[in-house]
Amino acid sequence: MRRNAKLAIALTLLVIFHSAVLFAGFLAPYGFAQQDRDLPFAPPTGIHFVDASPRWHARPFVYGFADDPDNPGAYRADTAAVYPIHFFVQGAPYKIAGVLSARTHLFGVEDPGRIFLMGADSFGRDQFARFLFGGQLSLLAGVLAAVLSVALGIVIGGIAGFHGGWLDDLLMRGGELFLALPWLYLLFAVRAALPLDVSQAQVFLLLVAVVGLIGWARPARMIRGVALSAKERNFVLAARGFGASRTYLLRRHILPEAYGVILTQLTLLIPQYILAEVTLTFLGLGVGEPMASWGTLLAALQQYYVLSTYWWMFLPAVLLVPLFLAYYAAADAVQERLKSVAL
Numbered sequence: 001m002r003r004n005a006k007l008a009i010a011l012t013l014l015v016i017f018h019s020a021v022l023f024a025g026f027l028a029p030y031g032f033a034q035q036d037r038d039l040p041f042a043p044p045t046g047i048h049f050v051d052a053s054p055r056w057h058a059r060p061f062v063y064g065f066a067d068d069p070d071n072p073g074a075y076r077a078d079t080a081a082v083y084p085i086h087f088f089v090q091g092a093p094y095k096i097a098g099v100l101s102a103r104t105h106l107f108g109v110e111d112p113g114r115i116f117l118m119g120a121d122s123f124g125r126d127q128f129a130r131f132l133f134g135g136q137l138s139l140l141a142g143v144l145a146a147v148l149s150v151a152l153g154i155v156i157g158g159i160a161g162f163h164g165g166w167l168d169d170l171l172m173r174g175g176e177l178f179l180a181l182p183w184l185y186l187l188f189a190v191r192a193a194l195p196l197d198v199s200q201a202q203v204f205l206l207l208v209a210v211v212g213l214i215g216w217a218r219p220a221r222m223i224r225g226v227a228l229s230a231k232e233r234n235f236v237l238a239a240r241g242f243g244a245s246r247t248y249l250l251r252r253h254i255l256p257e258a259y260g261v262i263l264t265q266l267t268l269l270i271p272q273y274i275l276a277e278v279t280l281t282f283l284g285l286g287v288g289e290p291m292a293s294w295g296t297l298l299a300a301l302q303q304y305y306v307l308s309t310y311w312w313m314f315l316p317a318v319l320l321v322p323l324f325l326a327y328y329a330a331a332d333a334v335q336e337r338l339k340s341v342a343l
Contacts, residue, residue, distance in 0.1 A: 007333035013326035021139055024132035025094025029108040029115055032133035032292040034092060036114060036124035039065055041310050042075055044119045052079040059084045062115050083113030119312035121300060131316050134292035141208050141293075142274035146266050148212030149273075153219030154262065158250050160220070161227025172224070175217035183214045183276075187285055200287045207286050211276050219265040226258040260334070267331035271324045278320075294320065 020027055036042075045062045064081030068074040089108040095101055109115050118127035160171040187210050198206075227250075230236060236253045244252075274294075280286045281295020282302075289296060297316040300306050306313055 004333075006329055007337070010326045010330035010333060013322060014330065017135075017323050017326070018139065021132055021135035022097060024129070024136060025092075025096060025102065026104065027106050028126065028129035028132050029089075029091065029105050030126045030129045031092040031094065032125070032130045033290045034125060034129070036120070039075075039114060039116075039120055039124040040122050041073075041306075042114065042116050042120040042124065043310075044312050044315075045114070045116045046077065047085070047115075051082060057084070061085060062109060062113060064113055081113070083109040083115075085109055085115065118315045119310070121297075121313070122306075127297065127312065127315065130292040130297055131294070131319065134294045134297055134316075137204070137287065137291065137293040138274050138277050138295070141204065141211075141277040142270045142272075144208045145212035145215065145273040145276070146269035148208070149215040149269055150219050150262055150265050152213070152216035153223055153265070154255060154258070156216065157220035157223030158227050158255055158258075161224035162231055162246065162250055162254055164228070168224070172221070175220050178214055178217040181214055183211065184280070186210065186214065187280060200291050204287050207277060207280055211273055211280075215269065215273070219262070219269070222261050222265065223255075223258045226261055227254050230254045230257040264331050264335050267327055267334060271327040274320075275324070 025031075042065055047060050047062060049057055049060055051057065051061070061082050061084045063077040063079055064083065065075045066078035066081075068076040085107050086109065087107050089105050090103050091105045091108055093101060093103050107115070114120075114126075116126050116128065118131060121127060121130070156171050156175070160168040187207070190206065190210060231249075231254060233253075236249060239249060239253060277286060277293065278295040278298065281288075281293050282298050284299075286295050287293055294316055297313075300313055301317075
């Protein structure tokens with residue numbers, strides 16, 4: 001029961017997180033590139049029900065921003081400017097899952113009011129919107145790279161474990177080479193060899209390809225172990241005796257035994273590759289401005305005055321912690337379930 005509860009909680013968090021990212025345009029009040037140059041580094045907006053009178057408001061509201069005379073460059077709440085929060089408002093156009101066009105946002109305030117749930121960056125862009133939209137790119141990079149790594153691991157590990165002999169030795173020695181490769185320096189070298197005018201889409205695909213191609217060795221070794229064990233089982237030997245081809249045996253009898261390993265590896269690799277994308281973009285090797293990804297949001301923290309002054313710029317990193325914990329908890333729960341089934 002405890003194991004099932006942990007898996008249910010982890011899956012619930014993952015569904016909520018991924019749904020929020022998928023419907024980023026609906027949940028975010030602004031577009032990820034929409035700027036308000038009059039409000040650089042605006043702090044997170046407080047949501048109120050009681051004004052300065054004090055008077056109760058049935059509808060939540062936010063105050064406007066005003067320059068703080070006692071602290072140049074900072075802001076204070078302008079209690080004379082009250083902006084009620086409206087729901088299901090029309091705003092900047094966006095696409096749901098990159099396909100369906102829409103303009104309806106879950107909430108918003110009338111101009112010139114602004115609602116920044118996670119504050120604003122140096123260009124006055126809403127950090128909440130950029131976090132949600134950035135998640136679409138970062139999560140996609142993690143998923144694509146993990147699928148690529150596991151797909152290669154299935155093919156290479158399955159062939160090595162099923163055939164054995166010199167082919168097994170050759171493939172596994174190659175896997176050890178990839179395990180030892182410093183992928184960060186490799187990506188530096190690949191990026192340096194490319195022209196400077198590479199498009200953002202090409203940079204994204206390059207990042208996914210390099211991370212995914214380098215990471216196949218670990219899942220391949222685990223799938224090889226499953227194949228070594230499965231090929232000696234009685235039903236596989238019987239199928240071989242009836243004349244089944246090697247391809248048939250791999251497809252129908254060997255690789256299905258590795259489904260649990262495949263699922264566990266995907267669950268473990270996705271957060272690792274998301275973190276790889278964030279790290280590489282933070283270092284300037286991933287997609288750049290004006291595109292939003294979790295790496296570009298954190299890139300502002302390279303500047304010391306941002307680190308020391310604007311605490312809300314850390315919020316994207318803080319929100320990644322429960323996402324990674326949910327992935328690892330799901331992987332752990334899946335592994336425990338597979339062990340219990342095997343016993």
